[in-house]
Amino acid sequence: MPDDTPYEVILESAVMVTMRDGVHLASDIYRPARGGRPVDGAFPVILERTPYGRAVVSRAERSLHHPEPLTRAAVAEIFVRRGYVVVYQDCRGRFGSEGVFRKYLDDAPDGYDTCAWLVQQPWCNGKIGTMGLSYSAHMQAALASLGAPGVAAMFLDSGGFASAYQGGVRQGGAYELKQATWAYSNALFSPEVRRDLDLLARLRGVDLFQWFSRLREQPWTRGDSPVSLVPEYEDYLFEQWEHGNLDEYWKQPGIYAEGHYDQFPDCPQVHMSSWYDPYPRTVTDNYRALSRLKRGPVRLILGPWTHGNRSTRYSGDVDFGVEAALDGQLAQDFWELRVRWFDQWLRGIDNGVRDEPTVRYFLMGGGDGRKDEAGRMQHGGHWRAAGDWPLPGTRFTPYYLHAGGALQTSPPPAGSPSFEYDYDPAHPVPTIGGTVTSGEPIMVGGAFDQREDARFFGSEVPGRALADRPDVLVFQTEPLTDDVEVTGPVEADLWIASDCLDTDFTIKLIDVYPPSEDYPQGFAMNVTDGIARVRYRDSWERPSLMTHGEAYRVRVSAFPTGNLFARGHRIRLDISSSNYPHFDLNYNTGEPEGKATHSRIAHNTVYADALRPSHVLLPVVSVDPD
16 A cells, blocks of 8 residues: 655755756755655655755745744755655855856756756656745746746746836836845855955945935945945846846846746746735736736735735734735645645645636725724735736726816816926935835835834934925825725826936825824825836837926836725825835936936926826726625
8 A cells, every 4th residue: 555644854955956057056955755765756846946045044934823934944844745856946156056146147047957957857757846935936937938847837926027127126217226235135145255254244344324325415336336345246236227228138038027928838827926015016917928828827816915924914014904914814824825736736636726716816905094002004904806917897097186186087177287396316205115125224115104204214304294295296086985996007197397308207106094093194005106217208228318398208107006995085196206215316317327427406397287187097996895
């Protein structure tokens, strides 16, 4: 009779896998065993490639009931005991692997070569499942973009660049400065720095707050930046920054899945992200394309969390209720969710996964708005299911800017006034939450009352609402008479002008709570936001500068969201020209990206009349009366 008891686990550590150029990548291989010896025979393989250390604990491998993260070995054991081989691999130039680290750019061929090596091993049955969060999700999409052999199931968690140019590295033409904080934090663990204790000490002495303060007045340059001590990391930082146009650099397979969807394995795959994560646009773009191109099945999951924090019920200062954590809702925990996915598609166990909804998303809202014992505003929410994305039956509804700061579904009349403000790069609008990760200690993601305080870098007047800043235009509806669900992609068409050659325009969608006992001034909760650099208004490939006083149409795309604006609340749109330090500053000079030498104050105009009807397009979903 076959032995149905769980397998033991045996580790082959630091196996060096050879890439096509001769570089060796360190891999830990966890295999099923009996009596302390590997079991003969072939098994499906679970592969996770990482820049964070193949033996280093991942902070995201936790659950609601097990808040202390599991080790890589403990996660591997969950799979191996069921009959999988698990492989963790350090990517090129990180931890135990050879080679030079070039962020994102070597992951497609290295991932392909790793899969080609795996399917040749006697303990692999030819089926590979890929998994991993964030950078490890990017590496899944990278190897898939070259059609890596053996890939039979995928679980991409919060990543997998559809286009890094529009989410994760750049967005709307602007550069995401989390790339700078990430470069600094991870340079501390580079092999070069770890071998040189003096260099490590000097790098630890870098004051990021001072550097980000200086950036408001004086641009960084190569050799004069927070990561100048580690040229390998500074090189990729400025390489990304200086490639402002959508050129061939941005169309490489590791960072541009949308150009390589045809090569993706036609296999079951999950694309998962969250509303306060940097990757909801990436995963929805990937889902839309691949669900139509492949047999799949292709699934989409969207929660209310910040990056990778799927077992929490809050983001920032907002609590989303008992349903918010993945645990107990989509599965017992995240480990079970992945095990069931791979069991179905790699081991052929019919466990009901086939019948689960195509799209599962968390609709934020519906709470009582009170402050809980932890000091968080109770916004509430619950999980919903759908058959596709955007949700079937969505009505993309324009909300127009009107005189007096009104936001209405009727177009503005002729002769309506324009709105003007000055944008000074030395005094940008501070980033207060949003789709931020890897920004510590400079910035954090999540939902917050949009009000300056000491927690948010660049806050100048503690307690001041962003709505009271002279460089923020505010448009809002009257208090709603009925609930309004907004779920899907959000974008605004703005007619603008400036006295500078170039500038930025930002939007922020906000759920405005009325004043209450707990929040006497109300609570303005950020829902989603976006940015557009005006030089790219007509073409990402061929930017063009502005002429003083001429009016232009600019489309500003925000990341998708899912929020119930409750009766009595207001839907608000804030417009400005900065969101710092989430995005780099436009110095308004029209100089090449990443190479500015000076700055100007821009006098910017937003039009809202019958001929230039600036508006935000909201995906409105019919609200279930129950």
